[in-house]
Amino acid sequence: MNPDRLLLAARRRLAWRRALYAGETAALWLLLAALGAQAGTLVFPYSAHLEWAFLVVTSGAGIVALGTRLLVRPTAMEAAHWLDRRCALQDRMATYVAVGGAGPSRLLDHFLRDVQRAAAEVRLREAIPLRPARWRAVVALAACVVAWDLAMTGSTLPNTPARRVANTLKQEGRRLQDLAREWEREARWRGWREALWSARNVQQGAGALASPRATLELARRQLSRLAAEVGAARGRLRAQAEGQGAPPGPEGSQVHPWAVRALERELAGLGRVLEEVSLSAEQTERVLRALTRLEATSPLRPESPAHAALREARRKLRAQDRTGAREAVGRAEEAFRELARLLEEEGMLAKHQQEVEASSLSIAQALHGAADPEAAHERPIRYPEMPRNRPGTPGERRDSEAWPWEGPQYGLEPGVGQVPEKIGPPTPRLRAQRRPEELRGQPGEGKVYAGRVRAPAAGGEPRTRAAAVPTRLVRQVDDVLRAQRVPAPYRDWVRHYFAELAGLGP
Amino acid sequence: MDIQEFQSLYHRIRQELGRVVVGHGEVVEGVLLAVFCGGHVLLEGVPGVGKTLLVKALARVLELKFSRIQFTPDLMPADVVGTNVLVQDPEGRRALTFQRGPIFSQIVLADEINRATPKTQSALLEAMQEYAVTVAGVSYPLERPFFVLATQNPIEMEGTYPLPEAQLDRFLFKLRVPFPDTESVVEILERTTGSRVPEAQPVADAQTVLRMQALVREVLAAPHVQAYVARLVEATHPQGPRPARAARRWVRYGASPRGAQALLLAAKARALVHGRAHASVEDVRALALPALRHRLLLNFEADAEGVEADQVVRDVVEEVPEVAAASAGS
Numbered sequence: 001m002n003p004d005r006l007l008l009a010a011r012r013r014l015a016w017r018r019a020l021y022a023g024e025t026a027a028l029w030l031l032l033a034a035l036g037a038q039a040g041t042l043v044f045p046y047s048a049h050l051e052w053a054f055l056v057v058t059s060g061a062g063i064v065a066l067g068t069r070l071l072v073r074p075t076a077m078e079a080a081h082w083l084d085r086r087c088a089l090q091d092r093m094a095t096y097v098a099v100g101g102a103g104p105s106r107l108l109d110h111f112l113r114d115v116q117r118a119a120a121e122v123r124l125r126e127a128i129p130l131r132p133a134r135w136r137a138v139v140a141l142a143a144c145v146v147a148w149d150l151a152m153t154g155s156t157l158p159n160t161p162a163r164r165v166a167n168t169l170k171q172e173g174r175r176l177q178d179l180a181r182e183w184e185r186e187a188r189w190r191g192w193r194e195a196l197w198s199a200r201n202v203q204q205g206a207g208a209l210a211s212p213r214a215t216l217e218l219a220r221r222q223l224s225r226l227a228a229e230v231g232a233a234r235g236r237l238r239a240q241a242e243g244q245g246a247p248p249g250p251e252g253s254q255v256h257p258w259a260v261r262a263l264e265r266e267l268a269g270l271g272r273v274l275e276e277v278s279l280s281a282e283q284t285e286r287v288l289r290a291l292t293r294l295e296a297t298s299p300l301r302p303e304s305p306a307h308a309a310l311r312e313a314r315r316k317l318r319a320q321d322r323t324g325a326r327e328a329v330g331r332a333e334e335a336f337r338e339l340a341r342l343l344e345e346e347g348m349l350a351k352h353q354q355e356v357e358a359s360s361l362s363i364a365q366a367l368h369g370a371a372d373p374e375a376a377h378e379r380p381i382r383y384p385e386m387p388r389n390r391p392g393t394p395g396e397r398r399d400s401e402a403w404p405w406e407g408p409q410y411g412l413e414p415g416v417g418q419v420p421e422k423i424g425p426p427t428p429r430l431r432a433q434r435r436p437e438e439l440r441g442q443p444g445e446g447k448v449y450a451g452r453v454r455a456p457a458a459g460g461e462p463r464t465r466a467a468a469v470p471t472r473l474v475r476q477v478d479d480v481l482r483a484q485r486v487p488a489p490y491r492d493w494v495r496h497y498f499a500e501l502a503g504l505g506p
Numbered sequence: 507m508d509i510q511e512f513q514s515l516y517h518r519i520r521q522e523l524g525r526v527v528v529g530h531g532e533v534v535e536g537v538l539l540a541v542f543c544g545g546h547v548l549l550e551g552v553p554g555v556g557k558t559l560l561v562k563a564l565a566r567v568l569e570l571k572f573s574r575i576q577f578t579p580d581l582m583p584a585d586v587v588g589t590n591v592l593v594q595d596p597e598g599r600r601a602l603t604f605q606r607g608p609i610f611s612q613i614v615l616a617d618e619i620n621r622a623t624p625k626t627q628s629a630l631l632e633a634m635q636e637y638a639v640t641v642a643g644v645s646y647p648l649e650r651p652f653f654v655l656a657t658q659n660p661i662e663m664e665g666t667y668p669l670p671e672a673q674l675d676r677f678l679f680k681l682r683v684p685f686p687d688t689e690s691v692v693e694i695l696e697r698t699t700g701s702r703v704p705e706a707q708p709v710a711d712a713q714t715v716l717r718m719q720a721l722v723r724e725v726l727a728a729p730h731v732q733a734y735v736a737r738l739v740e741a742t743h744p745q746g747p748r749p750a751r752a753a754r755r756w757v758r759y760g761a762s763p764r765g766a767q768a769l770l771l772a773a774k775a776r777a778l779v780h781g782r783a784h785a786s787v788e789d790v791r792a793l794a795l796p797a798l799r800h801r802l803l804l805n806f807e808a809d810a811e812g813v814e815a816d817q818v819v820r821d822v823v824e825e826v827p828e829v830a831a832a833s834a835g836s
Contacts, residue, residue: 077730084786091728091786098728099784107724107783110509114783 003119010079013128023065030057031141038148042157045165047217050149086127154213168366172359173210192345194233223360230353237346244339245304255299257343264336274326306335507717522706526563529690536681542775545678546654557657565613569708573611577622583629587639616656620666634676680800725774726784739766752821756808761801769797
């Protein structure tokens with residue numbers, strides 16, 4: 001090959017080789033950086049994604065290689081030196097480039113012939129191989145990155161932020177798992193399909209949180225997914241409830257399940273009256289008034305199926321069709337019962353959502369160093385058991401005899417339950433905030449909820465007699481409020497209420 | 507003369523020398539390179555290793571006039587260069603006539619040069635550099651080619667006068683003549699203790715040597731080779747801009763520009779010997795030791811530590827990169 005052509009080809013090939021070398025070097029450094037980033041997860045709570053690492057390594061190496069190819073162009077002298085060195089040409093090519101094919105020496109012809117002969121023997125592919133020279137190191141480092149991801153993900157060093165977050169993740173995972181198991185039992189028992197599905201979802205997500213390989217990002221993803229799914233399920237239930245006539249509100253249905261249950265019970269009583277063998281005109285008129293009052297006081301929308309059934313019951317009763325009226329009342333009762341079920345199920349899903357958001361908040365606090373990791377690990381937060389209504393099968397007809405509530409049910413459903421320890425005459429209602437007020441949740445991770453308290457406190461006599469509240473109950477309330485992470489404005493309200501009840505207020 | 511002829515002559519000279527001198531391949535090559543460069547050689551070795559024999563054989567092979575000066579403490583400069591003597595012609599007229607000394611030869615063997623006083627050693631300076639001798643204001647040119655091949659004994663230092671730096675710098679090479687190995691000694695015994703002692707035959711003459719010297723100067727030396735030589739010499743200077751680590755530690759004063767000239771010229775000669783019309787970095791590296799070892803002035807620390815110039819030169823050669831650009835992309 002002509003020395004000039006050889007040099008030209010060598011320059012091109014050398015440029016590619018340098019590009020390859022630069023890319024390889026970049027890959028090595030980026031892989032080292034990836035390993036460093038993975039090692040950093042032992043101390044700091046962040047995630048080092050394998051796929052991201054390899055994407056960065058590959059693209060970085062490619063960019064560096066391409067940039068080197070485009071920007072760095074070897075000179076003829078560099079190519080000549082390379083050939084001299086790799087092919088043992090003893091500086092023939094470099095001298096050829098330096099002399100430039102012309103000179104005063106008598107030996108020039110001999111030299112040119114010598115260079116021609118040497119150039120003809122050069123095998124360019126062997127002289128400038130385009131094989132990656134350090135692929136073994138690259139592969140070894142890549143294998144280390146993969147091995148680290150497989151073996152060390154989730155590992156943390158003691159007394160580090162990463163350990164603190166990892167402990168919180170495990171702790172929240174276990175807590176949500178416990179709660180989800182309980183929710184699942186309850187949902188299965190009540191036959192709530194959406195709640196059952198949500199509980200299983202939460203249990204599955206909590207399992208991922210509690211696993212040793214859980215990372216902060218995984219936890220965030222899981223929790224936000226859970227919150228979204230539970231929110232979607234709530235939305236479906238809310239839509240169904242609205243279809244049943246429940247008025248819509250910004251944060252859910254504005255009608256409470258206990259109000260619907262109360263209507264249902266009242267209707268059940270009317271139904272029993274309608275089943276009487278003989279019904280005087282006065283009794284019929286009272287039933288009609290009761291039905292009218294019930295429709296007027298019902299919080300449901302007028303076009304709801306329950307209201308339609310009530311209207312039909314009134315029409316039938318006026319037409320002396322007691323059987324038809326009875327059937328219409330039954331349909332209304334069924335509609336109320338279904339609505340109550342929907343609202344209760346939505347309430348349970350709201351609880352799911354609240355707990356998931358509480359976990360998000362707890363993890364966010366751990367991330368910002370709010371808790372001592374070791375202490376938190378040793379002293380898991382115990383959430384107090386919330387009092388629950390007595391279980392009953394859906395669709396079960398419950399009459400007034402079946403309502404001797406046991407245990408402290410006060411505060412959950414107004415007007416129901418009995419408190420044996422309460423003594424003394426009824427106390428007047430305490431004065432409460434009467435003006436509407438904006439309340440906001442505490443800022444933390446996730447969405448901050450805000451609400452407007454519209455309803456002023458009701459006047460008149462309480463339906464439950466008040467009793468002296470022991471100081472320990474006030475403290476218990478404080479503990480519960482603290483554990484449930486109730487936003488400060490709510491907490492103050494509730495505490496103030498109980499403190500005044502106990503006579504401890506200002 | 508072309509390269510083929512040069513190589514042919516070189517091989518024949520080596521062959522003839524090989525009939526007399528057993529072993530010492532590197533020394534023989536070094537001496538011949540110095541001859542082709544027109545440089546002088548300082549041979550250092552213990553007595554009886556064939557230094558004088560090599561020089562005498564060389565003179566015979568190249569068919570050059572040979573003289574030997576045995577340097578002793580009482581040797582005077584006039585004993586080397588000659589002197590004016592009063593001569594009376596047959597008519598009875600008296601006139602001063604210059605009586606040429608043994609320096610007026612083509613190959614001068616300065617045997618045990620370090621035994622003479624510095625004054626006598628200095629008598630060689632002009633001859634070695636200017637190829638002329640000046641006596642009583644009259645300059646007498648020396649016949650070309652002219653070589654001084656000096657020997658010195660590195661062991662017996664009592665009563666010797668180490669050569670001054672200026673004198674040492676005039677030598678192209680300083681070659682160490684090692685003790686021959688067992689096979690070589692056996693060969694020497696076989697050749698020299700029999701009834702027939704082999705003799706070298708002349709294969710060249712003075713004109714041939716001069717043409718060979720001229721051809722050496724035609725050899726191409728690329729700028730990067732010259733730069734490498736300069737960089738090597740520069741690295742031997744501890745006060746220089748880029749001294750080598752060894753030079754910074756052990757050297758008091760580095761090689762002179764004359765050393766760089768010697769190194770490049772010798773590299774050209776070596777290239778021709780190897781059939782090339784261009785000098786390479788490899789030639790320079792191969793000859794750095796004989797060309798530079800006697801030009802370094804080591805410091806007290808080196809003397810105290812027993813560090814020799816050879817080690818320093820090796821370290822310098824090791825440290826100085828060939829060409830910066832060549833390492834890129836590896």
